[in-house]
Amino acid sequence: MKIHAPFLSKFLGITKSLAIALLCMTIYTAAPTRAPAADVDLACPDLTRAEQLGTCPTEQELRDQYRTTCPEFMEKRGECKPFEVFARTKNKALWAAISGEEEFLSYMSCTQPSDRVKTAKAVSVEAKCDPQTGRCNALCRYEHDIAFTLRIKGICKTAGGQKLDCASDPQACVVTCELFED
Structure with a gap:
């Protein structure tokens, strides 16, 4: 040319x-900066098929991480959270659950029994999107304070455009996403 x-x-x-x-x-x-690929309806995943992807940290790993972030001299001066508080916030493992072809993720407390996770039913869904970046999070909340999030390149919305309470009908916890190609 x-x-x-x-x-x-x-x-x-x-x-x-x-x-x-x-x-x-x-x-x-x-x-054009992004091309829509398709509109996809995604239900909050059925957690009976959810899997723990990472392992829970051992007590020693938590203590080592605590020492790295809070040396003894800082702890003695009261500049750090107590170890027990630190351990509660860091004692987590990554979980995944699939809906359609999309993967919802959650960092869940290792004290949460896996059978409790796998029997939890969806109670709400909401979408939070940033139109400037074209990124969106679809957040599915479940019983027992469990939440899984889908992070995508695209725009998602619920039927009403706001948080959708679906505790009485967990299968109604659906977001429609216009996915963008990379």
Whole structure:
């Protein structure tokens, strides 16, 4: 493709290199930034098939991590949370559950029994999206304060456009997502 920068430089009274740069910027900004792939209905995942992906940290691993973030001298001065509080916040493992072809994730307390997770029913769903970045989180909440989140490139919404309470009908916990291609 031949760029006719001399015409632009004479017409606009600018240098050839600036004319080429402006032309390239115009072409770049005119190109679509994201293309919708499809609208997909995603139900909150059935947790009977949820899996723990990571292992829970051992007591020694928690203590080592605590020492790394809070050396003894800081602990003695009262500048750190007590170890028990630290351990409660860090004693977590990654879980995954699938809905359609999408993966919902959760960092769950290792004190939460897996059978309690696998029997939990969905109680609500909501979508929080950032139109500027094209990123969206669909948050499914379950019984026993369990939550799984889908993070996608696209825009999601519930039937009413707001948080949807579906405790009486867990199968109604659905978000519709317009997924964007990468």
